[in-house]
Amino acid sequence: MTDTGQRPEQNGQVADAVKGNWVDTLAPVSTRPYLRLSRADRPIGTWLLLLPCWWGLMLATLHTGTATLYDAWIALGCAIGAFLMRGAGCTWNDITDRDFDGSVERTKSRPIPSGQVTVKGAVIWMVAQALISFGILLTFPPAAILMGVIALVPVAIYPFAKRFTWWPQAFLGIAFNWGALLAWVAHTGSLDWPPVLLYLAGIAWTLFYDTIYAHQDTEDDALIGIKSTARLFAENSPRWLRNFLMATVMLMALAILLALLPNGNPLQLVLALAAPWAMGWHLAWQLRRFDADDHEGLTRIFRSNRDAGLIPVLFFALCLLA
Template identity: 45%
Template sequence: MTDASDIRRGDWVDRLLPGGWQPYARLARLDRPIGTWLLYLPCLWGLALGWQAAGSPLVEMARLVALFGLGALVMRGAGCTVNDLWDRDLDRRVARTATRPIASGAVTPRQALVFLAAQMAIGLVILLQLNRFSWALGVAVLLLVFSYPLAKRVTDWPQAVLGLTFNWGALLGYAAATGTLAAPAVVAYAAGFFWTLGYDTVYAHQDKEDDAIVGVRSSALALGERTRPALVGFYALTVALLGGAAWLAGLGPWTYAGLAALALHFAWQVRTVDIDDPKGCLAIFKANRDAGLIVAIAFVLG
């Protein structure tokens, strides 16, 4: 394994799990929780907005928070399995991804499909704990989950498809709390879309040279040196739309104080990012866990 790999040996997966489990843990990205956070946080936004609308008891909200946390963990793993199945030939040609379980042969495609089926079954059990309207939303997002890996082959903006996918929780969380959808959830979903355009463009800059060689498309390649001003636009729209969602939901002044803190955090990201430093891009990408938490706390305090 080369230093360029996104798998780090000697971590808790190697130390604590039996050898036969380790490739599956890495296939589900259990060793890299940032993706689970970025999937889970919009769920918390939707739940907080739904709580404001429905006034559900705290015990019920705690149940939903726990269910969505487990669901985010499982479905993020399922999405990674789908992605690595589609991309196994491309991954072998990129230094950062060549040691991933399917690309390296540690997990065969057939084994990955069985693992995917198990993850989807767990996800279904979790979904069935929600109301019937949420069932329909939960099934609808699967089209995006399974089509996202193809986007990088046909568009310069696969990050847009990821944005539609990863922020679905804003809709699903609101629906789980209220049994319906309303404008605050839709506007928060739109905010998450632009947030993802920002952070995943930064993430994509890690692989831009390899992507250009193997023919994979991304917003990082499309924007190039225009990335910084694009981030300003993406993040400004994120803050503005979150403010709109808060206003539509009737949230209080603490929410807007939190969104001001979010704006400062985004300003730090834009000022700090160096698109030619892969490690720095990864650090900025991971900092978006904090950005999403700021929003969740702001909505709850509001």
């Protein structure tokens, strides 16, 4: 291939996109700016939104001891909805942050600050994604529909959180892990303590991985007055990350105990409790590799959380077969 001498962002690619992703290589050229706006070139966010949904659904099926074909649709609907709502949320984030993104090295190549998409076009794209996602939500039970509508509140607030609090990662956790509650309600019809504890475990997990991710932008954020847990914790970040790791493991384990002790057999209980234990080891592996000055390494650690979040899915699936 001939070297044109152009940087990726000069071809419309976003600086921190996955190299060789399908958006930049296979998608029609006219759709690429909008797919980039939805972060389709960086699929990790969709995984991080989807995985708590699958945790909640699978723990609910273990709790009730029943799994139906409709549960398969809930799992698929959550997957499609996660892709669409992550896209809508990222579009909303970029609309609200358009004046900041151009001042940050990692984000100045995004579609709005780079001029690939107008604000009006972004708004239309956001609404289209949200409406399709809402259509999927309408196939769920009424209680789950209500949960989905309530989820829009933290999604709307999150982009502004970094302007008024040092804990915007907590707001991200509130928004990104809502699926654990929604999927449980979609299966059982009501809330209970196990999904609430699972939700809190997800928030702790988000604080872990997004604090790591935010360390890439601490210098730029300080210059433009953006707050984050990475800036707040600074050199104490490893200690805080260790606390978030332990909270994730303990809260998930407690959620499993409350869900399975009434009905689960001993083998299911052992397999289920292995989920937070194994996930905790993965997070510990990430923590050992944490280096706040290695931006490429921070990105790799952040993206590895897809595998971390899939660990409970694997163990819960084994429980369903036990």
